[in-house]
Amino acid sequence: MNEEQVSLLLKSAALFPPPHGVKLSYGTAGFRADASLLQSAVFRVGILAALRSFKTQSVIGLMITASHNKVTDNGVKVADPNGGMLSQDWEPFADKLVNASTPQLLVSFIVEFIKKENIQLVGKLSAEVWLGRDTRPSGESLIEVAKEGINSIIGAAVLDFGVLTTPQLHWMIRARSKGWKATEQNYFEQLSSSFRCLMDLTPNGIKVNVEDDKLIVDGANGVGGEKLEILNSMLNNLAIEVRNCGNDRGILNEGVGADYVQKEKLIPRGFGSKDVGKRCASLDGDADRLVYFSVLSDLSNEVDLVDGDKILSLFAIFVTEQLSILYKGADPETHSSYQARVGVVQTAYANGASTDYLKQSSGLEVVLTPTGVKFLHEKAALYDIGIYFEANGHGTILFSDGFLSWLEAKNNELASISEGSEEQKAAMRLLAVSRLINQAVGDALSGLLLVESILQYKGWSVHKWAGLYEDLPSRQLKVKVVDRTAVVTENAQTVVVRPLGIQDAIIAETAKYPRGRSFIRPSGTEDVIRVYAEASTQEAVDNLANSVAMLVDRYLGYGSS
Numbered sequence: 001m002n003e004e005q006v007s008l009l010l011k012s013a014a015l016f017p018p019p020h021g022v023k024l025s026y027g028t029a030g031f032r033a034d035a036s037l038l039q040s041a042v043f044r045v046g047i048l049a050a051l052r053s054f055k056t057q058s059v060i061g062l063m064i065t066a067s068h069n070k071v072t073d074n075g076v077k078v079a080d081p082n083g084g085m086l087s088q089d090w091e092p093f094a095d096k097l098v099n100a101s102t103p104q105l106l107v108s109f110i111v112e113f114i115k116k117e118n119i120q121l122v123g124k125l126s127a128e129v130w131l132g133r134d135t136r137p138s139g140e141s142l143i144e145v146a147k148e149g150i151n152s153i154i155g156a157a158v159l160d161f162g163v164l165t166t167p168q169l170h171w172m173i174r175a176r177s178k179g180w181k182a183t184e185q186n187y188f189e190q191l192s193s194s195f196r197c198l199m200d201l202t203p204n205g206i207k208v209n210v211e212d213d214k215l216i217v218d219g220a221n222g223v224g225g226e227k228l229e230i231l232n233s234m235l236n237n238l239a240i241e242v243r244n245c246g247n248d249r250g251i252l253n254e255g256v257g258a259d260y261v262q263k264e265k266l267i268p269r270g271f272g273s274k275d276v277g278k279r280c281a282s283l284d285g286d287a288d289r290l291v292y293f294s295v296l297s298d299l300s301n302e303v304d305l306v307d308g309d310k311i312l313s314l315f316a317i318f319v320t321e322q323l324s325i326l327y328k329g330a331d332p333e334t335h336s337s338y339q340a341r342v343g344v345v346q347t348a349y350a351n352g353a354s355t356d357y358l359k360q361s362s363g364l365e366v367v368l369t370p371t372g373v374k375f376l377h378e379k380a381a382l383y384d385i386g387i388y389f390e391a392n393g394h395g396t397i398l399f400s401d402g403f404l405s406w407l408e409a410k411n412n413e414l415a416s417i418s419e420g421s422e423e424q425k426a427a428m429r430l431l432a433v434s435r436l437i438n439q440a441v442g443d444a445l446s447g448l449l450l451v452e453s454i455l456q457y458k459g460w461s462v463h464k465w466a467g468l469y470e471d472l473p474s475r476q477l478k479v480k481v482v483d484r485t486a487v488v489t490e491n492a493q494t495v496v497v498r499p500l501g502i503q504d505a506i507i508a509e510t511a512k513y514p515r516g517r518s519f520i521r522p523s524g525t526e527d528v529i530r531v532y533a534e535a536s537t538q539e540a541v542d543n544l545a546n547s548v549a550m551l552v553d554r555y556l557g558y559g560s561s
């Protein structure tokens with residue numbers, strides 16, 4: 001690094017000192033904290049994004065969002081050229097950079113890292129970082145801070161796209177690195193045209209009466225509602241009403257949104273007895289999560305939840321069905337030349353009933369990973385068609401390049417010998433799914449359109465879908481502790497190895513309940529320990545969750561559940 005670069009870094013870093021006594025960690029999905037604590041971290045992640053762009057010689061994304069967290073929080077995360085999360089081997093560097101106590105230390109870490117990674121900052125090479133933010137008020141100033149960070153690396157350019165959903169930015173980065181059209185408008189066009197294509201392939205006989213069958217969407221008072229309105233204006237075969245768009249003084253994620261609906265199983269604000277039985281969906285604050293629900297009755301606040309596990313099941317049913325249609329008429333020789341490997345990926349939060357359903361009814365391979373889409377995505381990418389979902393509604397479908405080329409060729413071949421055949425339609429449907437679904441990251445908007453087209457294809461109501469299997473009663477609690485990093489887990493976060501003794505205590509507690517299951521893990525987005533429990537009745541599961549929360553309190557210090 002030359003002298004000019006060092007002095008620019010020292011000068012600009014001095015403007016954004018890290019907050020005293022605060023240690024931040026890259027966590028489940030980037031750095032997250034109260035927005036007032038984030039300036040220094042965002043500045044330094046700007047530097048990291050520029051270095052990552054120099055290293056990969058591709059455009060990198062930087063998103064300012066705290067997604068499902070409260071409005072006063074914010075966060076920053078990086079999208080790699082493939083549109084996925086920042087490569088995990090850069091996370092320790094991110095932690096080191098953000099927690100460096102002085103500009104001098106920061107610069108010495110950068111010098112050491114660019115040497116280790118052999119990053120060339122001079123010569124003809126250049127860097128480019130694309131920025132997006134959600135609707136949090138603190139986002140406006142944090143974006144400016146990110147620009148300062150990027151601009152403190154000589155040769156790095158920055159492009160600010162303003163308010164985007166997180167998945168839009170990831171999609172744009174992936175498209176850019178593949179040399180495709182990569183604007184927000186291109187995103188809307190691709191989603192709407194592939195959705196239209198799927199709807200056109202809906203079998204005859206299924207009644208499409210969109211006006212009587214409106215989908216009502218809770219936008220979490222965030223960016224998703226506004227973007228969905230734009231998308232909706234480009235569709236003519238789906239009726240959507242968007243509520244909680246954030247323009248009627250509703251607060252982001254407060255009593256609304258996918259996290260609230262999924263965790264509390266209660267109706268979000270803006271919904272009520274008038275909606276009993278209707279098909280409703282909820283997005284989270286930056287529209288990377290999607291859950292469906294219906295209001296149970298006008299006497300209670302409860303919803304019949306259709307969570308990420310059921311979205312996964314619906315997608316798995318559709319994909320395997322299309323594959324079997326495609327293979328049915330196939331010449332066994334051609335067929336055996338490409339037997340697509342389909343796999344599904346879940347976390348320990350997946351309802352036990354969903355995992356049983358997926359294994360038994362569809363015979364699919366089910367893999368478990370720790371929480372965090374970065375882990376699920378990595379595993380799903382090992383299949384020809386990898387479907388991953390967290391119960392909280394974050395997930396997508398990945399198609400391998402090899403399978404897609406085979407599918408394109410198969411579609412062309414079928415078009416020439418049996419155009420319009422069921423086999424060819426199945427090939428076209430799968431191709432349309434690969435264009436509709438956001439293959440960079442879980443995306444509530446593209447997921448919603450895929451759900452809608454599958455429900456139309458199957459002729460299913462939300463109730464029929466919800467009845468695929470019955471969820472085991474479950475409960476999630478949060479416990480505030482002195483130091484959440486004191487909890488260390490293994491086995492996809494299902495077993496606690498530290499503090500010693502707590503795992504045995506959890507096992508003993510769980511054994512008291514039929515079909516009992518419980519685990520704890522430190523959240524990577526909030527300063528809490530999460531407790532998850534499942535059992536055969538709601539009363540039993542509430543007792544189990546409370547007992548485990550008390551154990552957390554006993555082993556880890558003060559707290560209340």
Ligand code: G16
Nearest residue numbers: 028029067068372373523524525526
């Ligand atoms: C993020 C991650 C998800 C994760 C969630 C909760 O979601 O992208 O993979 O499930 O945080 O993580 P934790 O339990 O560690 O707090 P989002 O929607 O907030 O970006």
